[in-house]
Amino acid sequence: MSVLLQLAFDGLTIGLIYILLAAGLVLILSVTEIFFVAYGQFYMWGAYIAWYSVSRFDMPYFAGLVVAIAATAVFGLASYILIFKRMQRMEGRFLITVTGALGISLILSKLVLLVFGTQPKSIPNVFPGAFDIGGVHMEVKKLALIGMGVVVTLVLFYVYDKTRVGRAMRAVALNPDVAALHGINPGRVYLLIMGLGCALAGLAGALLAPAYNLSAGMGDNVIASVLLMTMLGGMDSLPGAVVGGLIVGEVLSFGQYYVHQMNVVYLFLFIGLIIYFRPNGLLGRRTDLGV
């Protein structure tokens, strides 16, 4: 029994990190309809920027976290203004924006090697300690990850559902032309979404940095899982991102224990089945990305 609980706890931890990542990607996908495959690199850069702030400038970890969020948000804004804004208006914008995102991904992943080198990095654990409850070994840093993940997710839900900005986001996601008729500037919403989405990626990377380690491949490692989650939960659904994240986290944890490397295969099969019967994912409404 304790093994099952341990696996569930570990799955929850990584699932919540995935939720933050998926939430940002879902926002970008659903509102801007940009298939942002460079998203994993923003997660990686968030982690590296936090590490750099802490190790090179002796910043407290939480200050490094803020720097990482701000920097990735600025990267996101810049990428939209400089690259995607124009691409969005082009015919066949889906493939064009994918190509643009791939270019950004290549540049960012290469830059990290050039700037930070090939060796893995780490931030000293800011949440030391561990304890056992009912045979389940709980690291404080993982509990902190869970706590921060839950708080950020709730704040995000509140902003999206209850605030004027959130309503504007939803309106543009539904129909940008109609939203514009109601006085909402879709361009500004797109900009905001790119900044917010990329900031969430940076936040996830910076949150994860003290718990695991940083390597140049970490962005590539997560993007496939996050895309799977968004497909599972629904590409335009924040609650879907939560459900998808929890399912993927738990499947990977239990799967690794029981079927080892085959866990990814079973995950693909499971998601394939869900999408076969529910093409928009568990909680999604539409998947029209302008393909």
Added chain:
Amino acid sequence: MKKWMFLGLLVLALLALPLLAACGGTTTDTTAGPTTTAAGPTTTAASGGTETTAAPAPTDTIKIGAVIWTQWPLGYDMKRGVDVMVALDNEAGGIDIGGKKYKVEFEFLESGNDQATTMSAINKLIYEDKVQFIVTETQYPGAVFAETEKNKVIVLNGTPPIPTAMDPNYKYTFQGGTMNQATPEVAGWIAKNTPEIKTVDLAFPDEGGGIGYAMGVQMTLEAYGIKVNPIKYPVQSTDLSAIGTQVKADNPSAFMACGNSATDALVYQAVVQAGYKGLLFSTTTVTYDTLKTAVPAEALEGFIGGAWPVELDPAATEVAKTFKAKWIEMYGKWEGPEIQLTAAYAALRAALQKAGSLDVDKVAEVLATGLQFEGPTGKGEMIPRNDLGITRTVDNISEFCIKKIVDGKPTLLHYINLEEGKQYLAPGILSK
């Protein structure tokens, strides 16, 4: 709009500059004064394996091609490591081949880790640049080796174990990286010197290199009567806590991870966090600095694993010391780079020297008949693969350090020389 477009292009150009400088297109070594191009008496222009009779000249060059994926750490460090070795060779006046010094012109092309780019680079080296010697770490061995064999181009492939590189029909293709047999060497030494080990949980990523390493380790451990429980995990994993839970439940006498350095550190982290109290070993060269990124230092005390001579401080061999100093001179600092694939260049250089000729057939013959060489990864020797039906020496074995973490520092516990290393190889490799 035009203003934004201009700014966008400007930023993209700025972003692209360091990429072009570091990896885009061709990098030619310029550390050793003027070198001639392929024109005129340059011997590298000869094709089809014929040796030219150019007049002796101090500026003769030999062109060595490289197709490497610099997006992954091992490839990036392979490229940088070979750059260091080429710089050292050129500073010494070049490589002595048949009594004549040849400056090395190192022509690097990015593989992009896709077959089209790789083959385009290989074709450019073969057909445009008339290169006869290539070092690589290709992920597309079938396509690459078919082309190089057809054109009688010698390839030393640095990639971890790839069966394709061991095709008995090949004549010009050799395994250049030293990891093929290094992990079994360490496993053999550990098994022989740690008799309390009865069972081992062995975790490795589910991809070519990881499986290749693990197979060698498992064969060696089992030859010593140790029961091995292999645990595969998907290569793109972030959290490996489930492996820790499993190892704790299995409670083997020892645990070993056998993949790439960053992930190995995460695997050890998971195992330590789960509360496993058994012995921790590594058969690869995951460095102490890398391990520390994920595992608390106190949990690493007594950890035993493999190491290249360069990891230790000071480096364990003179060649490694020189290499390390030059690396620091060129790149500013030493951060434990993964230079194992540079053995491909070390083997090629030694083959050229011993052959005393640029004739590819002579160089291939030297490589195929037990050549010994030395590089920053220690001394190496080409060995046969009788287990695969190959009596020519197409693979290689390397000297290897066994390190132990003592007081937060990797210390040399034992140095495995070539003769000792051969004892640990799986039965059937060296002799039928």
